[in-house]
Amino acid sequence: MTALFSAAYFPPVAWLSAATKYNTLLVEAKETYPKQTYRNRAEIMTAGGVRPLTVPVIRNNHSRTEEVTIDNRDRWNVIHMRTITAAYSASPYFLYYRDGLEHLLEQKYNNLLELDIATIAWLLKQYKIACKINLTTEWMPPLGEKGDYRYSFSPKRPYPTDSFKPYYQVFADRLPFTPNLSALDLLMNMGPEAKDYLI
Numbered sequence: 001m002t003a004l005f006s007a008a009y010f011p012p013v014a015w016l017s018a019a020t021k022y023n024t025l026l027v028e029a030k031e032t033y034p035k036q037t038y039r040n041r042a043e044i045m046t047a048g049g050v051r052p053l054t055v056p057v058i059r060n061n062h063s064r065t066e067e068v069t070i071d072n073r074d075r076w077n078v079i080h081m082r083t084i085t086a087a088y089s090a091s092p093y094f095l096y097y098r099d100g101l102e103h104l105l106e107q108k109y110n111n112l113l114e115l116d117i118a119t120i121a122w123l124l125k126q127y128k129i130a131c132k133i134n135l136t137t138e139w140m141p142p143l144g145e146k147g148d149y150r151y152s153f154s155p156k157r158p159y160p161t162d163s164f165k166p167y168y169q170v171f172a173d174r175l176p177f178t179p180n181l182s183a184l185d186l187l188m189n190m191g192p193e194a195k196d197y198l199i
Contacts, residue, residue, distance in 0.1 A: 001021070001022045001023055001024070001147075002022060002023070002024040002025075002026055002147070003018070003019075003021070003022045003024075003025060003026065003147040003148070003149060004026050004028060004136070004140075004143070004147065004148045004149060004150050005018075005019065005025050005026065005027050005028070005149045005150060006027070006028050006031075006037065006038065006039060006149070006150045006151070006153070007027050007028060007029070007039045007065055007112070007113055007116040007117070007120075008038040008039060008042075008116055008119075008120065008153070009038065009039065009040055009041060009042050009053070009055055009112075009115065009116050009119055010042035010053070010119045010123065010182040010183065010184050011038055011042075011119075011120060011123070011153070011182070011183060012038060012042075012043070012153055012180045012181060012182055012183065013164060013179070013180050013181065013182075013183050013185070013186050013198070014152075014153055014163065014164075014180050015038070015149070015152075015153045015183070016123060016124075016127065016129075016183040016198060017164075017198040017199075018149050018152070019124070019129065019131060020129055020195075020198050020199055022131060022147075023130070023131060023132065024131065024132045024133075024134060025120075025131050025132070025133050025134070026134050026135070026136055027113075027116075027117065027120070027133060027134070027135050027136065028065060028135075028136050028139075028150050029064065029065055029066040029113055029135040029136050029137075030064055030065070030066065030136050030137070030138055030139035031064065031065050031139055031150070032062060032063070032064060032065075033059055033063045033064060033065045033067075033068050036155065036156060037154060037155065038153060038154070038155060039065065039068075039112065039116065040054060040055040040056075040057050040068075040112055040116075041053065041054045041055070041155060042182035042184065043155065043181050043182055044083070044084065044087050044088075044181055044182050044184060044185055045087060045169050045170065045171060045175070045178055045181055045185055046083065046086065046087045046171075047086075047087070047171055047174075049175060050178055050181065051083065051087070052155070053080045053083060053084070053182075054076075055070055055076055055080075055112060055115065056070065056071040056073075056074060056076055057069065057070055057071060057112055058070070058071050065112070065113055066111070066113050066135070068111070068112040068113070069110055069111055069112065070109055070110060070111065070112055070115060072108075072109075072110070077105045077106065080105060081101070081102060081105050084101065084184065085098070087170065088170060088184075088185075088188040090170055091170050091188040091189050092168075092188075092189060092190075092191060093187065093188050093189070093190070093191035094188050096191060097126060097187060097188065100122070100126070101122075101184075104118060104119065104122050113135070117133055117135075120133060121133060123183050123184075123187070126187055126194075127183070127187065127194055127195045127198070128195055129195065129198075158180075163179065163180070164179045164180065164197075166179075167186065167189060167190055167197060168189050168190075169185065169189055170188075170189065186198075
């Protein structure tokens with residue numbers, strides 16, 4: 001079975017949970033790139049609360065997602081790895097995943113879609129979810145049916161808090177449980193059991 005998904009940088013838990021239902025993920029490449037979405041942003045939990053990790057991009061008003069390039073002038077990848085380390089170094093599984101995550105972020109990405117696919121593929125591998133990833137070859141208007149998730153997940157629309165049961169988060173002693181963070185959060189806190197949580 002195949003479903004349509006938006007591209008995402010370390011996508012949220014709900015995105016990955018939906019992906020587990022399909023053999024093939026068809027990632028949208030031909031849309032006009034929308035601003036303020038998970039396409040270049042992931043949200044993680046830090047000591048100060050939820051923090052977005054935003055990939056700086058270069059685009060024009062009519063850029064397609066496949067045409068958006070990354071602005072690599074400010075070493076955003078180093079900043080993201082430091083932030084992830086500060087947030088999750090005390091989590092149960094950070095040391096297990098750290099080297100692979102560092103290697104992933106050390107790679108040179110010029111194109112945002114290339115980075116997004118790399119982070120999605122890395123998460124699928126860590127979660128042991130067997131999915132193929134393909135890119136769309138033409139744009140289709142919203143299908144309005146099951147199997148089209150391109151516009152289902154947005155940082156501007158909080159996900160229903162009752163959709164996922166709470167799991168342990170690093171700063172649980174001082175901050176309330178926050179659902180639907182980047183799937184990195186679930187992975188760092190639950191490790192090999194993270195896949196069972198998604199199903």
